[in-house]
Amino acid sequence: MSTSSLETFHDVSGGTDFRPALGQLLNEFRLGRIADRARLLEETAIQTHLGQHIQAWDAVFPEFPKYSEKRRTLLRLFKRERKDTYIRRLVVDALTGLDTENRVIVNPATVEGRQAMYLARALPDFEIIGTDIDGRWEALYRRVCRKSQTNFRFVQESIFEPDLGRRPTAIVFFGACGSVSDGAIDYGIDVEAPFLIFRTCCHENIGGNVETVREWSMINRYLAMKNWQFSRYKKRNNGFYFTDKYNRDAYPRSEAGRDLADSETFLQVARSAVNSDICISIIDLDRAIYLQEQGYDVLYRDEVFFAHMRGST
Numbered sequence: 001m002s003t004s005s006l007e008t009f010h011d012v013s014g015g016t017d018f019r020p021a022l023g024q025l026l027n028e029f030r031l032g033r034i035a036d037r038a039r040l041l042e043e044t045a046i047q048t049h050l051g052q053h054i055q056a057w058d059a060v061f062p063e064f065p066k067y068s069e070k071r072r073t074l075l076r077l078f079k080r081e082r083k084d085t086y087i088r089r090l091v092v093d094a095l096t097g098l099d100t101e102n103r104v105i106v107n108p109a110t111v112e113g114r115q116a117m118y119l120a121r122a123l124p125d126f127e128i129i130g131t132d133i134d135g136r137w138e139a140l141y142r143r144v145c146r147k148s149q150t151n152f153r154f155v156q157e158s159i160f161e162p163d164l165g166r167r168p169t170a171i172v173f174f175g176a177c178g179s180v181s182d183g184a185i186d187y188g189i190d191v192e193a194p195f196l197i198f199r200t201c202c203h204e205n206i207g208g209n210v211e212t213v214r215e216w217s218m219i220n221r222y223l224a225m226k227n228w229q230f231s232r233y234k235k236r237n238n239g240f241y242f243t244d245k246y247n248r249d250a251y252p253r254s255e256a257g258r259d260l261a262d263s264e265t266f267l268q269v270a271r272s273a274v275n276s277d278i279c280i281s282i283i284d285l286d287r288a289i290y291l292q293e294q295g296y297d298v299l300y301r302d303e304v305f306f307a308h309m310r311g312s313t
């Protein structure tokens, strides 16, 4: 990312205040104006209350992936790879030619490491470290697909107990379920990583939650099955997806968020997140404000975050 583009990013994001939008979306939630079957209330609320943030994003970054499917449908969920392709491009654009001695990128919740290996090919002068609590998928992918990169390595570790000895230039991830996203965000803050570029997912699983508000839709049925599986992870209490560190009282994450809502409200928001992009945006705007409170400038759009530490080159 050229210095001028990074300056443009800070000019645009430096003046960004997510608190009014968070307050307005919380009002929509409290009035029950969420998860309408046609998703028109959802679309209108997102365009009305997040319109200026969408424009800010478009003023700095390439065209955002388009979807013809209505919000919170299974087909649209299954097309999230489009956002990951877009995020890969943001990462390569941001780090190509970056004048920094520190040439390490960490990709938490890397699963099989496919996205990380793509970055390793696109950024040969960086070391890419993929981390995950579960090493089976990366091992299988490496063996079956015979794929590996000399500047990629996998480390089996929990994002809730990460190796703080590394000093990466960027933390990047492509979906990290529920509080795994918050673990990765806090990891970036703790190691003072200049760049955090990522997509959040499975918002219903923040704060140890596995309960979801029912509705008659394919996506609701599908995520109800997923959360049955996640309730088993929770019972096992072996660090997969859930930890006391991010229990219900850890939300909202930001001070400003805590002025607008309490943890009970955020738990209810999480339970409706399977059916509602308004609820997903509430959880993510709180995270964006938290990052701002921790010294980062941030732009956000539809589960995709681009954050850069203020004052770092």
Ligand SMILES: C[S@@+](CC[C@H](N)C(=O)[O-])C[C@H]1O[C@@H](n2cnc3c(N)ncnc32)[C@H](O)[C@@H]1O
Binding pocket: 080, 108, 109, 110, 111, 112, 131, 132, 133, 134, 157, 158, 159, 160, 174, 175, 176, 177, 180, 201, 202, 239, 240, 241, 242
């Ligand atoms: C299911 S994947 C994320 C994919 C994502 N759902 C998406 O939208 O594409 C979540 C990954 O997080 C990993 N994970 C779960 N708990 C973790 C933890 N405590 N630390 C690190 N990785 C963890 C899982 O092993 C899994 O590989």
